[in-house]
Amino acid sequence: EVQLVESGGGLVQPGGSLRLSCAASGFTFSSYWMSWVRQAPGKGLEWVANIKQDGSEKYYVDSVKGRFTISRDNAKNSLYLQMNSLRAEDTAVYYCARARIVGARKPTLFDYWGQGTLVTVSS
Amino acid sequence: QSALTQPPSASGSPGQSVTISCTGTSSDVGGYNYVSWYQQHPGKAPKLMIYEVSKRPSGVPDRFSGSKSGNTASLTVSGLQAEDEADYYCSSYAGSNNVFGTGTKVTVL
Numbered sequence: 001e002v003q004l005v006e007s008g009g010g011l012v013q014p015g016g017s018l019r020l021s022c023a024a025s026g027f028t029f030s031s032y033w034m035s036w037v038r039q040a041p042g043k044g045l046e047w048v049a050n051i052k053q054d055g056s057e058k059y060y061v062d063s064v065k066g067r068f069t070i071s072r073d074n075a076k077n078s079l080y081l082q083m084n085s086l087r088a089e090d091t092a093v094y095y096c097a098r099a100r101i102v103g104a105r106k107p108t109l110f111d112y113w114g115q116g117t118l119v120t121v122s123s
Numbered sequence: 124q125s126a127l128t129q130p131p132s133a134s135g136s137p138g139q140s141v142t143i144s145c146t147g148t149s150s151d152v153g154g155y156n157y158v159s160w161y162q163q164h165p166g167k168a169p170k171l172m173i174y175e176v177s178k179r180p181s182g183v184p185d186r187f188s189g190s191k192s193g194n195t196a197s198l199t200v201s202g203l204q205a206e207d208e209a210d211y212y213c214s215s216y217a218g219s220n221n222v223f224g225t226g227t228k229v230t231v232l
Contacts, residue, residue: 035221037169044126044226045161045169045212059219062124095168102175108157108216111180113168 002026002112004096009117016086020117022079022096030054030074033099033107036081038092039116046092049081050099050107059106064090086121093118127152127213127224134230135203143227145196145213153194157216160189160198164209172211173198203231 008020020036036048049070050059058070069082079096093116099107128146135141145152145160152158158176161169171180173189176196186201196215200207208231213224 037223045163045214045223046126047214047221047223050221061220100174102157104155104157104216106216106219107221108155109159109171109174109214110161110169111171111174113170115168 002098004098004112004114006094006096006114006117009094009119011120011122012086013123014087014121016121017082017084018086018119020081020083020094020096020119022114024077024079024096024098027098027112029072029077033101034070034072034079035097035099035107035110036070036079037095037097037110037113038090039095040089040092043092048094051079057106083119086119088121091119091121124217124220124222127215127222129211129213129224129227131225132228132230134232135200136232137203137205139203140199140201141203141229142197142199143211143213143229145198145215145224147194147196147215147222149194151215151217151222152191152196152213155216156191158189158191158196159214160187161212161214162207162209163212169212200229205231207231 096114097110098112160173177189
């Protein structure tokens with residue numbers, strides 16, 4: 001059974017940093033692209049970042065470029081999101097998702113999701 | 124990277140059908156046959172319901188179907204059931220990025 005378990009969320013002041021983790025199990029982690037998707041309270045889903053199987057390609061939504069870094073450790077079956085220079089508008093539940101590249105070179109769908117971890121940016 | 128446009132709400136009685144639209148541009152929905160749809164119940168993680176415009180993952184009832192015309196994709200839920208009441212989001216491949224829709228709350232009357 002595929003399982004994705006996020007951790008690391010919490011309350012942080014504007015300008016602060018936080019590192020999210022996602023522990024994966026039930027599938028060959030190193031064979032899949034992985035992604036972070038966020039959802040602000042009461043709002044819709046927003047794609048944040050993708051990372052290739054070996055970490056050689058990373059893509060970000062414009063609003064987090066230069067502030068967030070996606071990474072992975074295939075030996076630990078873990079995905080990470082380092083978030084720096086946090087802003088109030090980064091407040092959201094952050095989901096880890098397994099991505100698929102059916103028919104393309106980059107992810108075209110997200111087939112499994114974790115339960116999410118809440119990040120609150122506030123003074 | 125603007126969000127795809129969905130109607131905020133849709134509704135239908137049990138047994139009826141409801142169709143949700145998802146409008147993008149030629150850079151996303153119109154440019155690729157890589158539209159997917161996700162169902163999200165309150166407080167839960169999203170669940171993949173449709174991918175590549177009209178394909179259903181294993182386990183998703185055939186009451187759920189998808190289509191696309193030009194820059195607009197659609198999700199139809201036929202034979203509405205109480206458990207179909209949820210938020211639905213479309214998503215499209217957009218080259219190096221992915222983009223989600225604004226979301227539609229489906230109410231079963």
